[in-house]
Amino acid sequence: MSDHGKDHGTDPAVPADVPTTVPEPPYYAVVFTSRRTDDDPDGYSGTAARLSRLVRDVPGFLGEDSAHTPGGLAISVAYFRDLAGIERWRQHPEHLAAKRHGREHWFERYAIHIARVEHSHAFQRS
């Protein structure tokens, strides 16, 4: 039904603090950049962890990368095989509820860029 989990960013051999494995193009990237409020950081962290687990079960999900400068910008990039996967995730009830709560409490600003990846490559020190 999908190639989810095969040779991709969900590979358990790849630790979370290194870039996710690069899929074969074309695929899609959802870039989410945000600046948070000081409101309810524990609630945010718990929800973010929960969403990171849920998204792995979305058909077409390929992996994600996240980074957060303390006191500054956070960036998450989620990779999907196609727009249908992004749409499934966008309409997931828990994801919808989290976004609504996020706009009310957690986010000062955010931006979302949905993009079709045409080229990619990876470097790993030998």
Next chain:
Amino acid sequence: MSDHGKDHGTDPAVPADVPTTVPEPPYYAVVFTSRRTDDDPDGYSGTAARLSRLVRDVPGFLGEDSAHTPGGLAISVAYFRDLAGIERWRQHPEHLAAKRHGREHWFERYAIHIARVEHSHAFQRS
């Protein structure tokens, strides 16, 4: 010659620690995710700051977002109007030299995703 600097991420009214202003699609995003070595962090920081200044003069450059989890992943996303802008930057002599030095010294792993942004939107707390 280009719309560089107009109503975009290089807008001096937008502080560096919030998401850059979302351009009108289509545009391109270069997602660079990396895990650094412990080698020469000061040299890396100086070069990164220098490159961030240089890229602003590349025709077609629209802005960039960066985040870095201490001891973990760094993500930079640079936005360009078109692939020609990305190619100009890719071939910039100082950028080429920095990438070569980076592979030898600064990076444990990295991945680059070049993507055409088809949809985007921004949220700002009122």
